[in-house]
Amino acid sequence: MTPERPDDQPFTEPWQARAFAMAVVAADRMGADWDEFRDRLKAAIAEQPDRSYYEAWMDALERLADEAGEREGAPQPQLS
Amino acid sequence: MSEHDHPVRPKSPQQLRAEALEAVLIEKGLVSTDAIDAVVDQFQNEIGPQNGARMVARAWVDPAYRERLLADGAAAAAELGYAGAEGDHLRVVENTPGVHNAIVCTLCSCYPWPVLGIPPVWYKSAPYRARIVREPRAVLSEFGLELPEDVEIRIWDSSAEMRYMVLPMRPEGTDGMSEQELAGLVTRDCMIGVTVPRLEVAA
Numbered sequence: 247m248t249p250e251r252p253d254d255q256p257f258t259e260p261w262q263a264r265a266f267a268m269a270v271v272a273a274d275r276m277g278a279d280w281d282e283f284r285d286r287l288k289a290a291i292a293e294q295p296d297r298s299y300y301e302a303w304m305d306a307l308e309r310l311a312d313e314a315g316e317r318e319g320a321p322q323p324q325l326s
Numbered sequence: 327m328s329e330h331d332h333p334v335r336p337k338s339p340q341q342l343r344a345e346a347l348e349a350v351l352i353e354k355g356l357v358s359t360d361a362i363d364a365v366v367d368q369f370q371n372e373i374g375p376q377n378g379a380r381m382v383a384r385a386w387v388d389p390a391y392r393e394r395l396l397a398d399g400a401a402a403a404a405e406l407g408y409a410g411a412e413g414d415h416l417r418v419v420e421n422t423p424g425v426h427n428a429i430v431c432t433l434c435s436c437y438p439w440p441v442l443g444i445p446p447v448w449y450k451s452a453p454y455r456a457r458i459v460r461e462p463r464a465v466l467s468e469f470g471l472e473l474p475e476d477v478e479i480r481i482w483d484s485s486a487e488m489r490y491m492v493l494p495m496r497p498e499g500t501d502g503m504s505e506q507e508l509a510g511l512v513t514r515d516c517m518i519g520v521t522v523p524r525l526e527v528a529a
Contacts, residue, residue, distance in 0.1 A: 253451070256369070256444035261344040266444065267365035268348055270411070272356040280411065281486050288433045299435070299450040301340060304347055314354055 262300045269307045276314050283310055374443035375514035377408045378491055381418075381441060382517065383509035386496045396420060399491060403441050412489060413440035417482075420493040421522070425478045428466065428519030429490040430458045436484035438491050442517055449518065459483070469520040492519040499525050 257263045273283050286306035294302065337345075351357040381403060385392035395402040399416035403409060416438050419427040431437065432455050437445040448454050458465045462479045466472075473479065482490040494516045500508060511523040 251448070253447035256446060258447055259338070259341065261341040263366050263369075264348060264362055265344045267362045267369070268344075268351055268357050270365050271358075271361045272351055275356050275361075284434060284436070284486055287435075291434055295452055298340070299447070301343075304340075304343060307351075308347065311351055311354060311356060314356055 257300075262303075265300055265303055265307065269303065269310075272307065272311055272314075276310070278310060283307070286310055369439075369444050373408075373410070373440055375441075375512075375517060376509070377403070377406070377443075378438075378441040378514075378517045379509040379512035380406060380505075381408070381491075382493055382512045383505045385493055386508055387505050392493075395493065399438075403438075408440045410440040412436070413438060415488045416441065416491060417488055418491050418493050419480070419482060421495045421519075423495070424476070425480060426466075426473055426519065426522075427480045427482060427490075427492045428458060428462065429482045429484055429492060430455055431484040432456070432459060433485070436486065436489055438484075438489040441491055442514060445518075446514070466520060469515070471521050491517050493517075494519075494523050497523050497525045 252258050257266070269283055272278075273280055283306060286309045287303060290302035290305040290309075291297075291299070348357065348359075348362070352359070381395060384406070385395050391402065391405075394405070395418050399418040400409070400414055402418070403413060403416060419429075421427055429437075430449075435445055435450040437449065454465070459481050462481055463473065466479070484490055494512065496508070497511065500511070511525065513521065513523070515521040516523050
């Protein structure tokens with residue numbers, strides 16, 4: 247059996263798994279369609295095609311999160 | 327000499343960025359640590375290619391299920407309890423002696439999470455996304471899959487509208503195997519289409 251390559255896994259670093267989950271949770275809490283995240287991800291990838299995937303992912307998530315609070319009907323952030 | 331008995335690896339810029347982003351999102355009330363942990367757990371333990379493998383094995387033994395699988399992948403997946411985010415629109419494409427299929431998402435990483443889990447890093451990489459469309463035979467060869475020249479290769483580009491999964495051909499020599507044993511032959515890469523199921527022969 248050939249040894250498994252690092253890029254055979256979904257994530258090569260634990261922070262990537264957290265970044266992935268952050269987007270899933272944040273989009274859900276914002277009431278945003280996954281397509282809204284996906285569109286920003288595609289744009290971020292297209293802007294810098296040679297950059298690593300999860301860096302583009304974090305760009306997309308930051309852009310989506312910037313809009314929180316500006317969206318009608320979205321759940322409002324909890325204030326502690 | 328340092329008093330530490332193991333080196334401490336410095337955090338990468340990307341890791342620091344992810345940690346800062348998590349803090350910002352928590353402050354905005356958009357995520358909680360518990361919610362993130364729960365999603366990470368779900369993707370590590372609940373969903374994964376073992377789900378798709380069970381669908382393939384079922385299709386191999388049950389012709390009626392196979393028909394339903396090819397007609398409506400999402401419905402057939404749901405029959406076995408596999409549904410959820412990114413699972414709504416699924417088309418299963420079957421390999422035949424004359425046609426070999428493989429999937430990609432050329433623009434990002436669309437992938438049928440409920441039946442295959444989270445895609446591997448190579449699936450999300452720019453080289454795979456571009457080359458599997460441009461030079462599929464070469465890419466498949468790099469994965470160890472050599473196909474005769476007369477086999478047509480079809481590449482399916484996933485998108486927001488549709489995700490794909492490959493139904494591989496049942497390997498020779500598997501008559502009499504249970505459905506569970508058959509599922510064990512079907513790896514994630516078989517359902518992406520960069521390889522095919524093989525019966526391991528004990529040395």
